[in-house]
Amino acid sequence: MKREMVCIRCPKGCRMTVEYEGNKVLKVTGNSCSKGKAYAIDEITKPVRIVTSTIKVDGGELPVVPVKTDKAIRRNLIFDVMAEIYKAEVKAPVKEGQVILKNPAKCGADVVATLELGKVENAGNKRA
Amino acid sequence: MEKDKNNYDILIIGAGVVGGLIARSLSFYDASICMVDKHIDAAMGASGANSGIVHGGYDAKPGSLKAKFNILGTAMMEETCRLLGVPYKNTGSFVLAFGPDDEKELDRLYRNGIAGGIEGLEIIDGDIAREMEPALNPTVTKALHSKTAGVVSPYKLNISSVENAVINGVEFRRETTVTGIVRNEDGFVVDTDRGMIKTRVIINCAGIYADEIAQMAGDGFFSLTPRKGEYLLMDRSEGGLVERVIFQPPSDKGKGVLVMSTVDGNLLIGPDANIAESKDDHSTHASSLDYVYKTALKSCSGIRLDKVITSFAGLRATPDTGDFIIGESEKVPGFYNVAGIESPGLSSAPAIAEHVAGEISCILGGLKIKPDFVQGIETHEYFRDMTVDEKKVAIDENPSHGKIVCRCENVTEAEVLESIRRPAGARTVDGVKRRTRAGMGRCQGGFCLPTVIEILSRELGLPKEEILKGDRGSNILTGRNRG
C-alpha cells in the first residue's frame, strides 16, 4: 500500500510517499532528512502528537494556564488526555515546566505548564 | 405626586428617536410617564440604522406633515443637539443633476422648497459644485444646494433624549412588548409580556409596528410596509471625500443612493429601497450592497470598496397614507398615533415631539410645567477629540481615562464605565458601542470585545456568558471551558 503525507517535523513540510504492508514500512521517499523518515514510519505504525491546551487555575492572575504534553503521545489517546485536562485544576503560582498531570490516561507523557502565572495578590508587573 | 406603580398619565410605546424626544418634551411637565420598548435598549429599530441626515426640507409636498415638521425640526436640530450633547454638523447638501431631465427635477425641488418657505436653497452649476466638492464626477451638470441640511448621530440623539426623559422622572421599561390594549372609562389597560400597565393616554410611536399597536387599540386605519435600505460604511480615512451630503436625483423609490460623511467622519453610502421580507428582517444582500456601490459611483468615482468596514440595513415604516400619521385617533380618544415616520422622520423628530407634547397636554386638560425639570444632559467630549492638555486633566480627574479600551476609536475605560452607569445606560455590547463608539472602528470590535464584555460583566454583576450583543438570546459566549 502507498500513502502520501506531509512531514511536520519542521516547517519545510517535505512531501513524502510511504510504501507499507500492514504495520511494516517498506520504503520512504521524498524526505530530506532522517527525522522525516522517522516521522513517516511513526505515522504508519504509531502516529503521535504533542497536545497543547489549557488547565484551570485557582487563584491566579489568569483563569487558565497553557499546558502541553512534554512528549508526543499516541494520537488515539488525545481525547482521553483531554478528559483529564478538563477535570484538572492547579493552584497558583504556576512555574513554567511545572508538572500538572502525571501520565494522564497512561499516555506516557506528563502535562506541563508553558507559562508562568503568579497569584492574584502578587500581580506584580514590573513597572519602569 | 402619588404614583401607583403601574398607573400612569401617559404611556409611550416605542423608545426610538421619536418616542425618546416625545418622552423628553413631556417630561418637562408634571405628569407620570412610562415609556416601553420591546428591545433591551433605545435606538434598536430604524433609529439606529439610518443615514443620520437632517434634511433641507424641499423634498416633501408643501402642506404635508412631512414638509411642515421637516422644516421646523431641521431649524430646531442644532439647539436640541447642543442641549443633549449630540454630535451635529451643518454640512449642507447637494442634489445632483446629470443632464437636462435631472435638472428639471432640481427645478421642481427648488420651487417646492421656495413654496414651503425654505431658505438657503440655490441651484448651482456643475463646475461650481465641483469647486465646492472636488470629488464629484465630471458628469454632474448642476446641483441643488441646501445650506440648512446637516448630519447628526441618530442613535445618540435617541439615547440622549431617553436619558434626559429618565432624569426628569420618566420610567423607561426595557424588553416590554405590548400585547393588548383595552379602553375603559379612566383610560386604557395595556397588557404587556411583563405585566399590566394602566394609563390615561397612549402615544403610539412603535416604529414599524405602529399599525399593529393601532389595531390593538381598535383603530387600525393605516398599514405600514417595511421598506429596507442597505448601507455600506467606510473607514474614517475616507470621510474627507465629501463635505456635504450628496444626493442623486430622486425617483419613485425615494431619495436614492447618497454619498456622505457621517458626523463621526466615516464615509457612508446607501440606501437602496426594497420591501423587506418581514418586519424583523434586517438582513443585507449581496445584490443590494452591489447596487449601492455601483450607484454611488455615479456621484463620486473615488469611493473605495476596499475601505468598507461594515454594512447594515434599516427598515423604513412606510405608511399607506403617503404622509406622517400624527394625531389623536378619531375612533379611540386618548390614543395618539405618531406613525409612518419614515424619511424625513429624523429631521422632523424634535418638532414632532414639541407638537405632540402640546397636544397631549391639551388632551389631559392642561399640564403644568415641572419646576425642576432639566432641559438637557451633561456630556463630555469624546476622549479622542480632546487636546493633549484636556486629556491630561481628564486622566487626573478620572484615572480610568488612562486605560484605552478601544484602540481604533481611542475609547477609554472611563467612557465605557460611564456609558453603563448613566441613567438609561448601556446594558449590552451594542449599547456600549452606540454610546461610546467602542467597536465602531476599523477592527469592528476584534480588539475591544473581550474588555467590553469584562466591564459589562463587572458592572452588571453578570457572568460573562450572560453578556449580550443586543436583545436577549444574543449571548456572545456560551460558557466557561474550564470549571
Add this chain to the structure above:
Amino acid sequence: MIEKRSIIIIGAGPAGLAAAVKARKSGVDDVLLIERDNQLGGILKQCIHNGFGLHVFKEELTGPEFALRYIRKVHELGIDYKLDTMVISIDKNRNITTVGPEDGLRIYNADAIILAMGCRERPRGALRIPGTNPSGIFSAGTAQRFVNIEGMKPGKTAVILGSGDIGLIMARRMTLEGMKVKAVCEIMPHPGGLTRNIVQCLDDYDIPLKLSHTVTQIHGRKRLEGVTIAEVDESFKPKKGTEKYIKCDTLLLSVGLIPENELSEEAGVLIDPLTKGAVVNQNLETSVEGIYACGNVLHVHDLVDYVALEAERAAKSAVRRIKGKSKKKSKRLMVEAGKGIRYTVPQIIDKTDKDEKIKIYFRSSSILKSARVNAVCKDKIVYSKKFRRLVPAEMEYINIPAEDMKGRNIRIEAVAK
C-alpha cells in the same frame, strides 16, 4: 515636559521583545518597551500551540514558551518597560504620546523608534458578507483570546472561513474543547496556512476543508443559526446552485491580517500598498529618519522565528544610529516585485558595504513547483536561487551579495522550471 529616550520600541510581542534584547545586548542602555496589554508577550500569550522556535532555538516550543525566553532576558538585562500603556500618537520628529493608568498621559522623544505593533484581523464587514448581524461571529484571534486566556467558550458548533494558520489552529483548538467544527471554507483553490497545520489541525480530526468556497449568507437574528456556503468561480464569484446551508452557532473568520500602521502613517511613514506595511530599506529603516519597523507591522509573517530575526536586524540598525554609525544615504536603489512575486521586503536598498549581503523576503503570487527566483538588473539575471516549491502562504527569502547588484535597481521574479 518631554522625556528623552534613546530607543523606544512600540509593542512587546515577539518583534518588540527580540528587538529590545538585541538593542540592550548591543550596548544601548536606554531602551524602553511600551506595551498596551497587562503582560509582555503580545500575541504569543494566546498562541498556546507548538511549532515556534524551530529555527531560533532548534526546539519546538509553544507561543508562551517562546515569549518567555525573551521575557526572561528582558528581566535579566533590566530592560525598562511599560504595561497597560497605549501609544496614541507619533510624529515625524519621533515624539510619542502614551496613555496609561499609572503615568497618565506622557510624551517621550526617542532618538530611534522601532515599530513593532503587529497586525489586526480583517472583520466580517470588510468582506461584506451579507445577511443578518447576530452574535456568534468572531475573528479567529478574538475567539482564541477568549478560549486560551479567559477560559470562555465562544459557541458549540462552528464553521471557519479562511484556511489561514489562525483559522486552522482554532479548528483544532475548538475541537479539543468539545466544539464541533463542521467545515473550513477557503475561497482560494489552495489552502492559506502552513501545510503542517492542514495535517495536524484538519486531517487529524476529519474536519472537511472546502477549497474554492466562501460564506455567502449569515443567518440568525439574535445568535448565529447557520451560514450558507457556496463554491466560487475563477473570479471568486459564488456559483449559482452550489449553495449549501450549514447549521452552526459560531462563525470564525480567518480572512486576513492587516498590519496596524495608523500610528506609522500619522508619523509620515510611507506605506507599501502591497504589504500594507512601511516601505523600508535593507536596514529596516522607514521613510522617516530614525523610525524602523519589524515583525507583522512591517509585513505579515508566517513564522515567529523570522519575526525575531528581523527584529534583531531592526535593533542593530537603531543601535548603529544611536552610536552615530549610521551609514550616509547615497544612491537609492529600488527593489521591484516582478513576475510571479507578490511583494518584497525591503523595497529599497540604501548605500551598502562591499561585502554586505542583502536579505530580501518575498512571497510568490501563486504556487510554483521547481521554481527559480531571479534577481534581474537591466534584463540580466545577477542572482538566482532554486526553490523546490513556492507557495504564497509561505514567505521565503534570498540573500543577494550587494556586489552582484552593481549599483542598479533590481527586479525579483519567480519562474517555474
